[in-house]
Amino acid sequence: MSSSRVLSWGAAALLAVMLAGCASFPETRPLEQVDASAGYRYANLNEGRNGEDLFVILTFSGGGTRAAALSYGVLETLRDSWVEIDGERRNLLEEVDVISSVSGGSFTAAFYGLHGDAIFAPNGRFQNNFLYRDVEAVLKGQLFNPYNWTRLMSPTFGRIDLADEVYQGLLFDQASFADLAAHGRKPFLLINATDMVKGSTFTFIQSQFDPLCADLESVTLSRAVAASSNFPVAFTPLTLNSYPGQCDFQEPRWVANGLRDLDANPRRYYRAQSLRTYQEPQRDYVHLLDGGVADNIGLRLPLTALRSNDLAWSVARKMALEQIDKLVVIVVDARNQEVSAFDRSPQAPGLGSVVSSIATTPMANYSFDSVELLRQTMRTRADAQRESREREPAGEAMHQVELYRIYVGFDQLTDEAARNHYLTIPTTFDLPAQQVDDLRQVGGRLLEASPCFQSLIGGHHDEMACIHGGS
């Protein structure tokens, strides 16, 4: 090899290393001062026509495009559904107050939160660039681009940062939580990821970022969605900066009380401990995985809000303050159940199958428990309201709230062939157009088939269907 060619290769290698050194994840801006009246918080949103007397929470599960399309179908049906309250006709989609989402469901939630009804545009950006697009091919195209190989050599730039750029290009551009805060309209988005070190849910709202002294408004929506759908191993963990102790963060008063509750209420104790550890000075970064690792259905935070006064947007508090008269929780669960032939063979399943089972089985079991916990929570509340009403003098009983629990999942399909069809749709970002159409349609059909949903739009609360029986 001639000396000039060696020099050329050497220069190219040097350039590659320099480029790799330049590549890094986008830094989260430090927060100079915590200000409860600023930032992306529930309390800072304008109610507009969407008051709290009818309080609607949606949860969108993980499950790739399957989950995104199912939740999209539910949004379409809510758009076409109306309720009458005190003689006033209200659109159900406009009444949605909170959407809590995970992974695939976060794409639908974030795009709707940012663009509203534009999500429904036929052949619009969401449909063309995501629902009906082979997003996996776009991701692979970036991964196999030699320019990105050099960037990926950087220790602070991973495959998840490439995915973030892809989602920016396809859906979100540079839109950030500053844009959501500036719009100031509901629904309040809870885009959930998992803190890899703590194993707990990490939500992209300013109150989560306060103890980090980090400014959520500097974070793009694409980055939040990438974190929420950051399937382990396929992507690298997503990193955020943390600047604890630099913004005069005042711990909420419940934390000190919660830290006394290890015996009485360990759930509250660990919630308090989690918030306090984010303030530890040595935590300069937070590493995030897919929200599904901690909660693949997006229901845990709403469950806490139903039972505890500790969250800034506590539903329990809004009920006690008589702000909520009807509470609706719609769980959209795209859980699948891929068919396996293992039990027909004496041969032990291979390593890949075992790893897949380890990764997905606990998530599915935990999701099932979360849905059951919602049923139990609402039943307990309904029973308590009744007992209180029977015992207390008029006007001194608990505020009487109509409770609606609606579950949208494939196992609700009565037709066995249809049920098996949907339960075996794989988790991927590339589904055939016909399957996406089917998922949109079945999301709406399952919602409308719910007796509890029918009682909501019919204006006659059916407690048996909504709380005690099935939907």
Next chain:
Amino acid sequence: MDQYLKVVFPTRRLVWIDGVASAWTNRVCQVETGHHTIALGARKRNFSPEYYDLLVTGTLPSDPLVLEFTRADTPT
């Protein structure tokens, strides 16, 4: 882990739980099991005691924990 609380006071006032306005007086409300600091707010401090700091547990909707505040002539 749900508990039930009724804060009694001669008039309708906001009940502050752990530093946040969370309920109304003379009406049963639901709180989470655990330690709580319960007061009637910081603006008109004409009540006594200044606050309760206690573990709320073992209550029922039909038998809530009843905490009484009385009107104090001088601000506490």
